[in-house]
Amino acid sequence: MKLNDTIVALATPSGAGAIAIVRVSGPDALNIVSPLFSAKSKKPLQDQPTHTLHLGNIMDGERTLDEVLVSVFRAPKSYTGEETVEISCHGSPFIQQEIIQLMIRKGCRAAEAGEFTLRAFLNGKMDLSQAEAVADLINSENAASHQMAMQQMRGGFSNEIQKLREELLNFASLIELELDFAEEDVEFANRDQFKGLVSKIQTVLKRLIDSFATGNVLKNGIPVAIVGEPNVGKSTLLNALLNEERAIVSEIAGTTRDTIEDEMSIGGVGFRFIDTAGIRETKDVVESIGIKKTFEKISQAQVVVYLVDSSRIKSDEKRLREVHIEIEKIKNKFPQKPLVIIANKTDQLTEGEIEHIKSEIGNISHTSLQLLSAKTGNGVEELKEKLLEFVNTGALRNSDTIVTNSRHYASLLKALEEINKVEDGLNADLSGDLLAIDIRQALYYFGEITGEITNDDLLGNIFANFCIGK
Structure with a gap:
C-alpha cells in the first residue's frame, strides 16, 4: 500500500x-x-x-x-x-x-x-508491540484482557525488552570494538560483568515466557469443561452460570450430542464454559461421537468440572463406586488439570443425605467438592468463586508484564535460545567474533518484538487483523 x-x-x-x-x-x-x-x-x-x-x-x-x-x-x-x-x-x-x-x-x-x-x-508514535496491543484493546471483553492490553499499549512490555536490548547492545559494541584491535589482544568488555548481564537477561526472558501461559488464557478466556454422566444436570448448570437458556434441558438422557460453548466474565476474568455430551457406554453412533469430543474438550480445558447427580447416589453404593471410577479415570488421564467435583441436585436431599455424600465423595476423590443445585441456583456463586481460585491473577494484580501475543512468545523463545548460546560461549571462553554472532541473533529477535526489525510480510500479517478505521 x-x-x-x-x-x-x-x-x-x-x-x-x-x-x-x-x-x-x-x-x-x-x-x-x-x-x-x-x-x-x-x-x-x-x-x-x-x-x-x-x-x-x-x-x-x-x-x-x-x-x-x-x-x-x-x-x-x-x-x-x-x-x-x-x-x-x-x-x-x-x-x-x-x-x-x-x-x-x-x-x-x-x-x-x-x-x-x-x-x-x-x-x-508507538512501537510494534504497542500497535498490536491496540487490536487487543479493541477486542478486550473483560477486565483482565483490558488491563493486559492497556499495560502493553502504554509500553510496559516493550520497555522491558528495550532495556535488555540496550544493555546487550552496549556489550555487543564493546565486543565488536575488540575485533578491531584483535592483534593487540585488548579486552574492552569485562567478561564477568557480561556473565552477570546474560544471567539477568535469562531471568527476565524466562519470567516473560512463563507469563504467556497465564496471559494467553486470560486473553482468550479460560476454558472450563463441564463433564459427567448423561442427565446429571450439565446443561442446566451451563444455563445457571450464564443466566440464560443456552442449552436444551431434557429429562431424556443423551440430549446433548455435541459440545456447546459460551463465555462469561467472573471477577473481571473471562471464562469459556463447554457443555459436553454425557459420558456413558452407548451403541448410538452420534452419541459416541459426542462422547469422543467430550474427552477432546477435557484435554483442551484449563479446568474440569465433573457433575454427579447426588439424588442417584444418596443411598446407592454401586452408583457411588461407579462415580469413583469415573473420577479416577479423569484424574489419571489428566493429572495436571484442576478438577472440581460437583454434587448436583442437592435440593432433592435431606441434611443427613448431604452430609453422607460429602463424606463419601470427599473420602474417595480427595478432590474439591462443591454442593450445588443448578435448578434453583444454590451454590452457583460459590462455584464461580472456586473457579477464580484456579486463575493465577497475582501477576495481574501486581501489574507485572504478562505476554499475551504468540508472536512475541515465539521471539522470546528464540532470543532465550541465543542468549543461552552466548552463556555457553562465555563459559567456554570463546573468542569475541564467535560471541558476536549469537549476540547479533539475540538482538535480532528483540528487535522483532518492538519493530526495530520488520519486513512487509510481518507488517501485513499483523495489521490485516485490525478493523478498518483503526
Whole structure:
C-alpha cells in the first residue's frame, strides 16, 4: 500500500447510531477537508491550530450533507503522526457513506485494515508491540484482557525488552570494538560483568515466557469443561452460570450430542464454559461421537468440572463406586488439570443425605467438592468463586508484564535460545567474533518484538487483523 497519500475511513462501527466519526489522515488531510467544510465561525479550517473543534456543515457543492463537528490534529501531534481530521457526523449510514465518498472524490484513498495504526508505527508514535496491543484493546471483553492490553499499549512490555536490548547492545559494541584491535589482544568488555548481564537477561526472558501461559488464557478466556454422566444436570448448570437458556434441558438422557460453548466474565476474568455430551457406554453412533469430543474438550480445558447427580447416589453404593471410577479415570488421564467435583441436585436431599455424600465423595476423590443445585441456583456463586481460585491473577494484580501475543512468545523463545548460546560461549571462553554472532541473533529477535526489525510480510500479517478505521 502507498503510505504517503491521504486516507479516509469510518472510525466508528458501521450501522446507524447517534453519531459516527469519519477519519482522514495524510499530508493533504486539511487541504482536502477545508474547502468542503463551512464553519459557523467563517474561519478557514486549514488556518486553525491543532487539537481544536469546529462546528459547521460539510458541503458537496451547494448541497449540505450534514451539520458536523470537525477535530483538527496537526502533525506530529496526532494518532498517526500525520495531519489528521476527524469529522463527527450524525450516525445515518447514508450520511456516513456520502461523506466518505465525497472525500474519495476529492483525493482521499479508502484506508486498508489497520492502516492508521500502521502509519502511527512507521511514524514513531508507538512501537510494534504497542500497535498490536491496540487490536487487543479493541477486542478486550473483560477486565483482565483490558488491563493486559492497556499495560502493553502504554509500553510496559516493550520497555522491558528495550532495556535488555540496550544493555546487550552496549556489550555487543564493546565486543565488536575488540575485533578491531584483535592483534593487540585488548579486552574492552569485562567478561564477568557480561556473565552477570546474560544471567539477568535469562531471568527476565524466562519470567516473560512463563507469563504467556497465564496471559494467553486470560486473553482468550479460560476454558472450563463441564463433564459427567448423561442427565446429571450439565446443561442446566451451563444455563445457571450464564443466566440464560443456552442449552436444551431434557429429562431424556443423551440430549446433548455435541459440545456447546459460551463465555462469561467472573471477577473481571473471562471464562469459556463447554457443555459436553454425557459420558456413558452407548451403541448410538452420534452419541459416541459426542462422547469422543467430550474427552477432546477435557484435554483442551484449563479446568474440569465433573457433575454427579447426588439424588442417584444418596443411598446407592454401586452408583457411588461407579462415580469413583469415573473420577479416577479423569484424574489419571489428566493429572495436571484442576478438577472440581460437583454434587448436583442437592435440593432433592435431606441434611443427613448431604452430609453422607460429602463424606463419601470427599473420602474417595480427595478432590474439591462443591454442593450445588443448578435448578434453583444454590451454590452457583460459590462455584464461580472456586473457579477464580484456579486463575493465577497475582501477576495481574501486581501489574507485572504478562505476554499475551504468540508472536512475541515465539521471539522470546528464540532470543532465550541465543542468549543461552552466548552463556555457553562465555563459559567456554570463546573468542569475541564467535560471541558476536549469537549476540547479533539475540538482538535480532528483540528487535522483532518492538519493530526495530520488520519486513512487509510481518507488517501485513499483523495489521490485516485490525478493523478498518483503526
